[in-house]
Amino acid sequence: MPKKFFYPLLENPYRKKDLDKAIKVIKTGRLTIGNHTDKFEKKFTEKMKTKYSLMVNSGSSANLLALQCLINPYRKKRLKKGDYVLIPTVCWSTSLWPIVQSGLKPIFVDIDPITLNIDIKDLIKKINSKAKALMLVHVLGNCTNMGELMKILKKKKIILIEDTCESIGSKYKNKYLGTFGEFSSFSFYSSHQISSGEGGMVTCRNQDDYEILKSLRAHGWSRGLKTEKKISKQNKHLDSRFIFFNSGFNLRPTDISASIGLSQFNDMGNFISIRNKNRDIIVKALKKNKLVNNNFHFIEANKNVKPSWFGIPIYIKNRLNRRKFIMKLEKRGVETRPIISGNFIKQPSVKKYKLLKNSKFLNSDVVNDHGFFIGLPTKKINNIFVNQLVKAFEESI
Ligand SMILES: Cc1ncc(COP(=O)(O)O)c(C=O)c1O
Numbered sequence: 001m002p003k004k005f006f007y008p009l010l011e012n013p014y015r016k017k018d019l020d021k022a023i024k025v026i027k028t029g030r031l032t033i034g035n036h037t038d039k040f041e042k043k044f045t046e047k048m049k050t051k052y053s054l055m056v057n058s059g060s061s062a063n064l065l066a067l068q069c070l071i072n073p074y075r076k077k078r079l080k081k082g083d084y085v086l087i088p089t090v091c092w093s094t095s096l097w098p099i100v101q102s103g104l105k106p107i108f109v110d111i112d113p114i115t116l117n118i119d120i121k122d123l124i125k126k127i128n129s130k131a132k133a134l135m136l137v138h139v140l141g142n143c144t145n146m147g148e149l150m151k152i153l154k155k156k157k158i159i160l161i162e163d164t165c166e167s168i169g170s171k172y173k174n175k176y177l178g179t180f181g182e183f184s185s186f187s188f189y190s191s192h193q194i195s196s197g198e199g200g201m202v203t204c205r206n207q208d209d210y211e212i213l214k215s216l217r218a219h220g221w222s223r224g225l226k227t228e229k230k231i232s233k234q235n236k237h238l239d240s241r242f243i244f245f246n247s248g249f250n251l252r253p254t255d256i257s258a259s260i261g262l263s264q265f266n267d268m269g270n271f272i273s274i275r276n277k278n279r280d281i282i283v284k285a286l287k288k289n290k291l292v293n294n295n296f297h298f299i300e301a302n303k304n305v306k307p308s309w310f311g312i313p314i315y316i317k318n319r320l321n322r323r324k325f326i327m328k329l330e331k332r333g334v335e336t337r338p339i340i341s342g343n344f345i346k347q348p349s350v351k352k353y354k355l356l357k358n359s360k361f362l363n364s365d366v367v368n369d370h371g372f373f374i375g376l377p378t379k380k381i382n383n384i385f386v387n388q389l390v391k392a393f394e395e396s397i
Helices: 016-028 035-048 059-070 093-101 120-126 146-156 207-217 228-234 255-265 268-288 290-295 322-331 348-352 362-370 383-396
Strands: 052-056 084-088 105-109 131-137 159-163 183-187 200-204 296-298 311-316 371-375
Touching (some): 016 255, 052 059, 052 207, 059 093, 059 159, 093 131, 131 146, 200 207, 268 311, 290 296, 290 383, 311 362, 322 383
Parallel strands (some): 159 183
């Protein structure tokens, strides 16, 4: 009997060589943060051309640390409790919640349905004197017009945090996303472009922020900081090995995940190129089918963007019922999901925390009501596989 067609959102992303690296670490008996994390951070800084990079246990933790650094009492003149942070409505849960958890208030901004990213026109309307920062979310490897955005932010003195959790490896005008802002976050969750199981990276531009991020990552400890000796001299009444000079979390990664992450990071260019080729083949084949082409719109990379796709975002045109179509497609073996989480302000958590009063975000509603995405294979695909996918779409209409 022929095997049932299966087009997953997420394949097993780990190669033997990634797992061998992890096993080697396990066999040393040193499983917590250590040399492998240092090595990954160093390589990441060099390749991505960031100033400082710090590995954490998830992309969510990276967002949390960036915001906690901005409100930290050691970094005066940045954000203070009650300040406002702009954020697009098509975002992930933990793009938003670290803002609230840090005592800051979100101002929601609609998105541009063509790019799925923040709508610059709406952003301009929403900027007011209380808006001090922007949590920018780069959606699925695509981004907004970064040139125009950076000019606006500079003029309005707005701090940029780039949530690059879905977009590692994408470039705008040959510059990696995640290198425009004062802080950036990256995620190595298993469905993303590269994976360490769970894991993430937070980056920043100056040493003072880096030191704060480092201490917040590990209990607020002074251990391992450039200023460790100085702090110890100022606190002679304490055991110099156990000085907690800041508030803190424990968001450290393990060396197991760092070794897998580094192994994948070393081949990131290769992964991106295979996935981008597969995307072109798949989208071309789907568009070639008249019925499919008439019922769907495929989202393309924005101008000046060299994307790093990990899924294929698609809009269902009006004449098709989204729920019924998705159900049929899933039955035919094609896994689907919303674009990030659709219009996030529709989530019950936003209502519970009363973050918003009756505003409309019409473009985000389009993403919510018409958008979905399918996975993007990480290995070379053949015609039989692509034809099966086209057939699954055609039969689900
Ligand atoms: C835009 C965005 N930000 C943050 C995250 C959180 O990353 P993690 O799953 O590593 O915590 C995700 C998760 O997929 C995401 O899509």
